Amino acid sequence: MKDSGLVRVETRLESGHHLWVLTQKGHKEAKLLLPRNVRISALRKLECDDEGRPVEADGYDEHAAAVTSTAAVLTGAGFGTPLSWQTEIGHKLLCGYTQYADLTMRAPDAGVPAMLLEVDRVTEPVDDLVAKLRRYTEWFELLAPKADKDKAQMTRGAAVHDFRLWSRIYPATGREGYVPVAFVFTGKTAA
Structure with missing residues (x-):
């Protein structure tokens, strides 16, 4: 899914595991695949630093x-x-x-x-x-x-x-x- 551009790594957890989130492309595709009565979460925007490099998010809950x-x-x-x-x-x-x-x-x-x-x-x-x-x-x-x-x-x-x-x-x-x-x-x- 990562190679297809549907997901990206949001952050690395203390356990060493990665936390994955949908990309904009993945979010759109999920909306098409899921039944209409299934609510999909909001898209987590990719945050970048001043030089355009992705920044690990601290929004993990x-x-x-x-x-x-x-x-x-x-x-x-x-x-x-x-x-x-x-x-x-x-x-x-x-x-x-x-x-x-x-x-x-x-x-x-x-x-x-x-x-x-x-x-x-x-x-x-x-x-x-x-x-x-x-x-x-x-x-x-x-x-x-x-x-x-x-x-x-x-x-x-x-x-x-x-x-x-x-x-x-x-x-x-x-x-x-x-x-x-x-x-x-x-x-x-x-x-």
Whole structure:
């Protein structure tokens, strides 16, 4: 792919591995090859010094790498395909705050209609993780536009999902409860 001009080395990691990114040509080709419903990340521009030589980027993000690795490991374990995953999907709350899921998996073929994943490199305090879960719960309980509030309050069991916003966005799970939210802890720390 490098010889075809589709990818380039962004930087060398401490492990000695290279971090590869798409070139402009590769970005255009990926858009043509991927289904329309797959969101492709923004193009990372090649930065050059004053003499026009490429400069190694310092934009490498350990969290983004952990998110990508999580998707790769789960795909390798049989949960969906590379096209089952999307990153940074926003869930807007009434207060104006948007809770972003690190990973959203849609893999009905793997028995998981949808799952939201939060990837933590053991850098966030427990209170922050609890707050995220609270915000997801708040979002799951939002009524869908034009839903009858009185009927929603009287409904019990899985039928209540018919009135919720999330059930218009994510496929039915076939059970009571919300779309599963999973926390994935990565990294090598004492915690």
